[in-house]
Amino acid sequence: MGPNDGYICQFSPDVRTFWAERHRPALGATFKQAAGASGGRAPPRAPLSEDAFFAQVAEGFQATDTIQTGRMIAAEAGAAGPPLSTVPSASWSLTITPKAGWGATSGPSQQATAGWLSVLPVFEPHWQVLMAHGEASGWFQWGGQRYEFSGAPAYAEKNWGGGFPSRWHWVQCNTFDGQPGLSVTAVGARRGLVLGLPGVEEDVGLIGVHLPGGEFVEMVPWNSELEWDVDPWGRWWIRAINSSYEALIEATCEPEAGTVLRAPTTASGLAPFCKDTFFGRCRLRLWRRSGAGKQGAPLMDATSSTAALEVGGGPWWSGWRAKADMKEPFRSLVQLPLDVGGLSRGLPDLLKPPGL
Template structure:
């Protein structure tokens, strides 16, 4: 199941560049999630923003940040999802994917991740993890070639930034040690996505969930943003729903979309195409946690997240026949960027 844009995008020259990866693991029984966010900025090493970072949202939505200033210890495959960054280590070889046991012995600080393996150690933050994932849904109809989230134009560097959902749903088995507590899990819902370019959108929202009450095999990701397109900007959004081996896609080239997003606390998103219509409603009473995102000035704390949001979905045919009606208390809800003094209505 090769997903477009899985590989590393840097051309080896441009210093005005970042790439970021996001991996989420949900533990439904305790209503907790872990979100791992990795980034590399200016891999050419020519500017003050050069370097890498690992961020984690963990238990009780606590946030940790670990910097990896040595860009020479970052590695990534250009053809597949495979990357890592080493901090403290006695190894003198070129950074690369290691067998899990060797990584555990030799890499005192760092991480490595592929489409099926995720492993890391941040001793300064008292966090270690290792788990394997079986992908269930990529992005597109199962058993068919997977799709680019932003369509065919995403291959032409028209949009800023690029965005690709790598795995809408997977099942992860392994463990995470977090500040003195160990969490073992089997077939826990997992998700991954990535961004690349010069900076995040000027303003955006995001909704994600693949762990629903009494509904198996349902995965939803929705987002919208004010992004750069060549010399101008545009406001675009999308909703993707995987359910029972069917992909329901609502994107600018096949659907009409509207939203009403509060500065914080409420996300209402509607979309319709020739066959289906859908509404998502996300809410939270939690304050959320600020995290860093890449900007033209480097990593800046300009994004608010919760991984314990309430989310409902109502998906119907245009004739009114209900296909999905489900709720969850494990939704990821996010707003970011500038201009959140009032609701964003489109």
């Protein structure tokens, strides 16, 4: 997805040149090597400098927590659905400075978005916010238009599993007016449970707020009550309450905003399955709650006109009103005070779970 809610897709069923590092966020793929770069040399399988990447890769990409580089063409043959690309090609090179991951910015380590159970093949799919807020600098060539920028807001997440949820909605914003350092990520999803429970799904959700100054407010199904009311397109209402906080997100966009994107599905592979816009209007309100459970004065009341909004899966014939209901025994298990990262710290890399 690109400027003005544009879209480009380069599809390839060949995964042999895809690579990913086991214990840090780094991945990439080469669709086509640059002229003169093959000569018996294998495609790269580790991050390269910008110059080295473009010298070796005619079509492909690489991404880590601090760089993103790529060049691609519109090539949708083999992907489900009609052609959707709005430009013939795109290329980019960015350097990224992470500001907030998923957890307090002053903490010794970050948190698993779905809790410690993320290291097990329990949920379908798994989801991790890698960078709730960051700053990106570099250039982006979108068709015939070149953009150069410095300190632009950045966000990154990771999904893994067989396919995206059967239904979901998502709101992300780190560009609130007059509130540098404020970020919110919210989601509601109908996900599968794959550990011995085929065909069983559950509705889960969360609201995560990184406040200016580094404090992190995490409202998840095992510590909060979450509910949402989301239209097929154009309106998002998400609320969470626990003993310490209450959060409310209200977001809207114009009916004509957004574009249909392909996403991984278990039934049809990469297929048109969601709709996104970067031109959402978002209001975030956050209150502290007293010991008596009463709502106090607003801790935060912020707005933005550049929120990222999404709906996916479905079908979305009508609005979706639901409450998060995480099933047992997972709801109890995820609350166990296990530090999987700490427990695995002394293990050889080959014995560590991927991602740690």
